[in-house]
Amino acid sequence: MKSLSLFNLFFLLLYLSGTAIGLDVEFYREKIFSGKTLVVLIKDKDEKIGNVRGNFLGSEFDFYRAGDGKYFCARGVNIYMKSGKYPFSLDVRCRNGEEEKSEYKIIIEGGKIEKKDKIKIAEENIKDVTKENSDNENIYISLIVRQVTTNRLWRGNFMMPVKGVITSPFYGFRSINNGAKFFHQGLDLACPEGTEVKASNDGEVVLTEKLISRGNTVIINHGQGIFSVYYHLSRIEVKEKDILKKGDLLGLSGMTGISTGPHLHWSIFANGVAVDPADWIDGSIEKFIFED
Numbered sequence: 001m002k003s004l005s006l007f008n009l010f011f012l013l014l015y016l017s018g019t020a021i022g023l024d025v026e027f028y029r030e031k032i033f034s035g036k037t038l039v040v041l042i043k044d045k046d047e048k049i050g051n052v053r054g055n056f057l058g059s060e061f062d063f064y065r066a067g068d069g070k071y072f073c074a075r076g077v078n079i080y081m082k083s084g085k086y087p088f089s090l091d092v093r094c095r096n097g098e099e100e101k102s103e104y105k106i107i108i109e110g111g112k113i114e115k116k117d118k119i120k121i122a123e124e125n126i127k128d129v130t131k132e133n134s135d136n137e138n139i140y141i142s143l144i145v146r147q148v149t150t151n152r153l154w155r156g157n158f159m160m161p162v163k164g165v166i167t168s169p170f171y172g173f174r175s176i177n178n179g180a181k182f183f184h185q186g187l188d189l190a191c192p193e194g195t196e197v198k199a200s201n202d203g204e205v206v207l208t209e210k211l212i213s214r215g216n217t218v219i220i221n222h223g224q225g226i227f228s229v230y231y232h233l234s235r236i237e238v239k240e241k242d243i244l245k246k247g248d249l250l251g252l253s254g255m256t257g258i259s260t261g262p263h264l265h266w267s268i269f270a271n272g273v274a275v276d277p278a279d280w281i282d283g284s285i286e287k288f289i290f291e292d
């Protein structure tokens with residue numbers, strides 16, 4: 001039998017923790033890898049909470065109601081975060097005027113690299129890409145996926161948007177033509193040009209545009225800070241403000257923008273941070289929040 005080390009004991013204590021006014025605070029995952037989603041659930045069985053705010057990694061945010069007496073937040077942990085213990089604080093205001101602040105330590109294990117991935121792209125294909133327009137494009141995207149709308153449109157688990165083969169994992173460390181080195185923050189799903197690309201969950205289309213690096217791009221807002229992005233499409237079949245259901249066609253796969261071959265680049269963002277879609281696809285985040 002495995003012995004319970006002090007280290008493990010710490011995680012058990014962290015995982016489920018009560019507060020003085022009788023709230024249960026639960027953390028999805030005992031320890032979190034950078035690039036994953038931290039989910040925190042507050043159980044308020046006596047319905048005392050009037051308002052609850054969290055503070056983590058330098059930003060302050062609201063919790064969302066997840067049914068009777070439950071509140072949650074889903075926060076992306078940037079893949080570039082270094083290992084360490086980081087404070088997570090809660091500021092609860094009760095209906096009766098009582099206030100409570102509490103602080104927890106989140107253990108982040110940083111920079112897990114599963115696979116190194118060197119890609120070569122014909123210089124011809126990147127002739128239009130400059131440091132300036134690529135930086136601008138990154139800022140443009142990050143401003144879109146950082147928006148917060150309070151309505152939750154996503155329901156249930158997220159689905160893979162194409163039936164494809166994963167060629168590059170979320171955690172791949174990539175260099176292009178031995179130059180720029182970065183974490184590849186998404187899944188590359190290899191599929192023949194023209195493969196139908198489906199919305200991975202319910203949401204509103206907030207961007208349909210041809211970009212220099214990402215090619216034809218669709219971004220869906222699923223609400224409460226969760227977005228999914230679809231790059232390199234050959235065709236876009238939706239327009240901005242369209243409301244999509246999970247599985248609705250949004251475009252056809254291709255290789256527009258910087259791409260070594262036909263594939264779909266797909267990512268999920270939580271509060272503006274690209275996160276590993278695995279926990280959203282298998283439904284484990286959703287179960288943690290909504291099932292008892």
Ligand SMILES: [Zn+2]
Pocket residue numbers: 168184186187188264265266
């Ligand atoms: Zn990609």
